[in-house]
Amino acid sequence: MKAVTVYDLAIVGAGASGLQLLYEYLQKAENIDKKVLLIDSGDRSKKSWCFWSTEDQTSFPFLIEKSWSKIRYRSSLGVSRTEEIGSHQYYYIPSEKFFDYFFGTYIPDHSQITWVTGWVKDLNTDDTQTQIELTNGDLFVTKKVADSRIPAITKSAKPRVYQHFWGKFVEFDSDVLDSQAVTLMDFSIKQSNPAFTVFHYILPFSTRKALIETTVFSTEAYDEQAFEMLWKKYIHENYEGKTFQIVGEERGTIPMVQMPNQPKNDPIFPIGTAAGRVKPSTGYAFTRMHQDAKDRVNQQKGIQKARYTFYDSILLNMIQEENQVIPKVMDRLFSKMQYVNILRFLDEKTSIWEELKLFSQMQIPLFLKHLFTMKR
DSSP states (O other), rough: OOOOOEEEEEEESSSHHHHHHHHHHSSGGGTTTTOEEEOOOOOOOEEEEEEEEEGGSSSSSSOOOEEESSEEOOOOOOOEEEEEEETTEEEEEEHHHHHHHHHIIITTTTEEEEEEOOOOOEEESSSSSSEETTTSSSSEEEEEEEOOHHHHHHOSSSSSSEEEEEEEEEEESOOOOOEEEEEEEEEEEEOOTTTEEEEEEEEEESSSEEEEEEEEESSSSHHHHHHHEEEEEEHHHTTTTEEEEEEEEEEEEEEEEOOOOTTTTEEEEOOGGGGGOTTTTOOOHHHHHHHHHHHTTTTTTOOHHHHHHHHHHHHHHHHHHHHHHHHHHHHHHHHHHHHHHHHHHHOOOOOOOHHHHHTTOOOHHHHHHHHHHHHO
């Protein structure tokens, strides 16, 4: 009778969180001979993973394709402001490069990894082991499971908000782009739909090539037709008469939901979006997932400051209940604060005094209104 292989760790999902955990787990010397099962759904949809950091804190520097030292914000009145972001850089890792590295180099170079394609049907655990059943009937046994599957977001989830995006990679026939600055938010298009807030995001790879993306905060489902119309409207208003080719696209949805914390020593534990590693108020996740992977491997609790959860809750409540005020809120924030300090705040690295200074520049009555609404 063939002996059953008992894996030390099974990772369900081969996306950003699963592969970063795989990498950090085998970087630790004591795990180098451990057996790892990677269960991959096969999803290779195009994604742009972006983050900001100082050079000495960069995630996967050998996979970074492009970086920028400036950020641009364009207000709802069409006023643009561009700033240097100090010692920080804004980084871009394309999912194709990330996946090529892991599936073309890293996994083949590590024989202790068993890579299978499939979907998990069931997990059954006892005190020491978990049995994994795939939809094709295959069975595996492991000591621990890192599960990236996202639980269904029910109507009771508070708040229930989504970030939808519809982006296209374009190549213009002439030099029309500022290749030195990322457009983090452009609210210049009139907010014409009460169901959502829309802005545009631009990653310029050169003076001719860019990802131009329509981003929507909404409580409603993905509306491909509406988002494509918004994208075309933005192009018409900003690049009329300019010829270009569409060479690729990306689309998707990020749930802007605050997930409950789970103990890191449970035999089955969530990772990635399922573990709340997506920043609820912004959708940024790559470096948060990387830090979570390091914390789990080193059995560290990680630092979670409750006040940032509170801040996120207020903004999410505002998006859910009164989304048309978001452009004005962002206009005020980006007109009053240095961009590098906004990034530090979004990265949860500011002091309480810096946060008080930031909020003192905002519309206090509006925030108090949503604080009381949230508490009801």
